[in-house]
Amino acid sequence: MNDRPVTPALDAALLSRRQLHVVLALDCSGSMRGERIASLNYAIRSAIPELQAVAADNPEVRVLVRVLRFGTVARWHIEEPCPVEELEWEDLQAGGETAMGSALRLVGEALDPARLEGRQLPPVIVLASDGYPTDDIDRAMADFFSHETVAKATRIAIAIGSNTDLETLERFIDAPEGRLKPLRANNAPDLVKSIKWATTAPVKATSSPTNAPDNASALAAESTRVLEPDSSVVW
Amino acid sequence: MASPDEALKPGTRFRTRNGRREGEVGTVLGAGGQGAVYLARMGGGEFALKWYHDYYVDLDTGLFARLSSAVKRGAPDNRFLWPLDLVDIEGQRSFGYLMPLRDAAYAGMRDLIAPPPQRLELDLPQRLLACEHIAQCFLELHAAGFCYQDINFGNIFLHPQTADVLICDNDNVNIDGADASIYGTRKFMAPEVVRRETLPCTKTDLFSMAVMFFYVSFAWHPLDGRRELEIKLLDAAAEERLYGTEPVFIFDTVNTANGLLSPMHDAIANRWHSLNSELRALFDRSFTVGLFTPGRRVHEYEWRSAFASARRAVSSCAACGYQYVYEPDAESADCARCAASLSPPAALRVGRRVITLPAGRGVTVADIDERQSSERIVGEVQAHPSKPQILGLANRTEAPWRVEIPGYSAAAIPPGKTVRLLHGTAIAIGDRHLTVSNPQDVPS
Numbered sequence: 193m194n195d196r197p198v199t200p201a202l203d204a205a206l207l208s209r210r211q212l213h214v215v216l217a218l219d220c221s222g223s224m225r226g227e228r229i230a231s232l233n234y235a236i237r238s239a240i241p242e243l244q245a246v247a248a249d250n251p252e253v254r255v256l257v258r259v260l261r262f263g264t265v266a267r268w269h270i271e272e273p274c275p276v277e278e279l280e281w282e283d284l285q286a287g288g289e290t291a292m293g294s295a296l297r298l299v300g301e302a303l304d305p306a307r308l309e310g311r312q313l314p315p316v317i318v319l320a321s322d323g324y325p326t327d328d329i330d331r332a333m334a335d336f337f338s339h340e341t342v343a344k345a346t347r348i349a350i351a352i353g354s355n356t357d358l359e360t361l362e363r364f365i366d367a368p369e370g371r372l373k374p375l376r377a378n379n380a381p382d383l384v385k386s387i388k389w390a391t392t393a394p395v396k397a398t399s400s401p402t403n404a405p406d407n408a409s410a411l412a413a414e415s416t417r418v419l420e421p422d423s424s425v426v427w
Numbered sequence: 428m429a430s431p432d433e434a435l436k437p438g439t440r441f442r443t444r445n446g447r448r449e450g451e452v453g454t455v456l457g458a459g460g461q462g463a464v465y466l467a468r469m470g471g472g473e474f475a476l477k478w479y480h481d482y483y484v485d486l487d488t489g490l491f492a493r494l495s496s497a498v499k500r501g502a503p504d505n506r507f508l509w510p511l512d513l514v515d516i517e518g519q520r521s522f523g524y525l526m527p528l529r530d531a532a533y534a535g536m537r538d539l540i541a542p543p544p545q546r547l548e549l550d551l552p553q554r555l556l557a558c559e560h561i562a563q564c565f566l567e568l569h570a571a572g573f574c575y576q577d578i579n580f581g582n583i584f585l586h587p588q589t590a591d592v593l594i595c596d597n598d599n600v601n602i603d604g605a606d607a608s609i610y611g612t613r614k615f616m617a618p619e620v621v622r623r624e625t626l627p628c629t630k631t632d633l634f635s636m637a638v639m640f641f642y643v644s645f646a647w648h649p650l651d652g653r654r655e656l657e658i659k660l661l662d663a664a665a666e667e668r669l670y671g672t673e674p675v676f677i678f679d680t681v682n683t684a685n686g687l688l689s690p691m692h693d694a695i696a697n698r699w700h701s702l703n704s705e706l707r708a709l710f711d712r713s714f715t716v717g718l719f720t721p722g723r724r725v726h727e728y729e730w731r732s733a734f735a736s737a738r739r740a741v742s743s744c745a746a747c748g749y750q751y752v753y754e755p756d757a758e759s760a761d762c763a764r765c766a767a768s769l770s771p772p773a774a775l776r777v778g779r780r781v782i783t784l785p786a787g788r789g790v791t792v793a794d795i796d797e798r799q800s801s802e803r804i805v806g807e808v809q810a811h812p813s814k815p816q817i818l819g820l821a822n823r824t825e826a827p828w829r830v831e832i833p834g835y836s837a838a839a840i841p842p843g844k845t846v847r848l849l850h851g852t853a854i855a856i857g858d859r860h861l862t863v864s865n866p867q868d869v870p871s
Contacts, residue, residue: 208656208691209542210661248541248545249537249581250537251537251538251540251541251542251545252540252614252648305659305660308659311655311656311658311659311660311661312659312660312661313660313661314660314661314662314663340660341660344660344662396460397613398613399537399579399580399581399612399613400459400460400581400612401577401579401581401599401609401610401611401612402609402610402611402612402613403487403608403609403610404610405623406663407663408663414460417482
């Protein structure tokens with residue numbers, strides 16, 4: 193061995209790690225008040241360590257998280273892309289209507305290629321909602337998908353409770369027949385599982401072995417195992 | 428995802444299928460998509476128990492047969508954390524297997540490319556030694572008729588001091604030629620697997636292993652050059668082009684479309700120029716002709732021999748300390764990093780091997796005889812007691828060496844005595860004939 197060990201100085205190359213943007217758009221409308229918002233806050237807080245762990249499994253990728261809340265208006269809860277290892281959770285409050293259209297518009301604008309610096313993997317967009325949009329969702333959806341990054345993103349939807357607009361969530365996912373479906377979280381434990389899976393699985397996919405023909409179908413297959421079937425369906 | 432009732436509770440009893448021994452499940456050590464790994468106690472010893480999710484056992488129909496055959500065959504080498512026995516638990520539909528527990532001193536390979544402070548810093552000889560160990564492990568596995576299927580960062584562990592390796596996750600290991608259970612991991616799959624034209628086999632293992640060697644040596648992927656840098660959004664189609672349908676080696680001298688860009692990739696180019704021509708040629712074959720012609724991929728024994736030679740020939744730039752593999756006959760003698768002129772270091776030549784001799788280095792049996800693996804010291808590089816710029820090699824064996832120093836008559840160097848490393852000196856240690864190369868100290 194030599195007396196002056198010098199390791200390759202690879203920082204220059206590592207500085208330009210590819211980014212994986214994870215954007216959460218979370219429904220904070222009045223119907224989320226009480227237990228639901230508490231449970232959503234808890235779900236995210238408990239998902240963060242796992243997300244940090246799966247991100248650390250792929251050191252070549254830099255995971256950046258943003259969070260948007262929507263009630264009567266949509267606004268950023270975490271606006272600057274936050275490196276996952278620095279992520280801390282401040283609880284969301286609920287109240288107001290369901291401005292899902294504005295939320296999608298803001299997400300689309302934030303992910304516009306012109307506004308993203310550096311190199312990216314297709315971003316991950318998670319939409320969780322317990323109700324029906326109260327603003328113009330049709331035009332917002334068209335604008336949303338006009339951004340290349342959005343169209344190529346991994347989009348995961350979580351339906352909280354039973355009174356949700358599943359059709360809109362399916363339009364958001366926009367997956368071919370038989371592919372990814374909205375996760376239906378009918379109770380607090382399911383919400384925790386759904387949030388955990390939705391945030392970590394797409395990140396994990398960048399560094400885990402696969403036995404699926406492609407990434408999208410791997411996620412779709414895995415999503416069917418996130419929640420146990422309802423006891424009214426399987427007993 | 429496991430449902431809560433699938434997770435094993437500490438204290439649960441298990442029984443091994445072949446040995447018919449009983450043991451107890453301990454705490455969870457880790458969890459993944461296929462199942463979870465638990466600490467397990469049996470007969471006063473500690474083991475690791477991998478327990479599969481029910482869904483996975485239903486999905487991977489070949490799993491049971493694969494594991495049974497692995498248990499029956501036994502580990503190819505003790506560096507594999509190999510399935511020791513299959514395990515059943517009463518009332519459970521699934522099954523698991525026991526394997527040796529991984530020593531906590533070993534770090535994950537991906538720490539080599541982690542951002543600081545997590546990054547594992549290894550000097551060049553250790554990196555090359557780790558590669559030599561990996562090559563040896565897969566040589567044993569492939570020679571036993573198995574293929575690994577999924578070589579990647581997640582399943583090889585490295586000892587930061589000794590560069591020893593451990594191969595984990597051996598449950599995809601299968602008889603070569605049998606249907607594979609998995610495609611592999613992103614960026615490690617062979618191009619024909621990325622294109623989904625074939626399932627993993629020994630030849631695709633060779634590709635994944637070469638990617639691993641490249642990562643260990645460069646902390647970088649061999650196909651991530653200009654083209655990867657220019658793709659802003661790496662979607663599935665772009666990824667398939669880069670690693671599947673149109674892969675181009677970053678150091679391809681014929682097709683330079685995916686070459687490196689300065690200054691972003693300078694450190695990678697420096698590392699390339701600091702390696703010897705033998706290693707560069709093996710990487711070149713792996714990632715040019717080997718991309719599309721699996722039969723031309725580099726075999727483990729070629730890698731093993733190249734790493735064994737290269738790691739013994741490492742020297743460092745006197746100006747900046749950057750390490751490089753010394754080649755006595757190389758054309759360029761400038762440091763790849765700081766461009767300072769490199770003075771040729773003192774070295775021993777034995778056959779095709781070059782062993783550099785910095786002060787204090789112990790020369791071992793394995794260094795001078797590639798047929799042997801003994802790390803017993805036979806000689807030690809020492810400075811002259813009153814003229815520290817003069818180096819010599821002390822005889823640490825129990826028999827005298829016969830030496831021929833140019834311009835002097837032949838002499839014997841008894842045990843404990845030191846012979847000056849004069850250029851051109853011939854030293855016979857047992858049946859090994861060594862020549863000193865030291866253009867800095869030429870006989871007058």
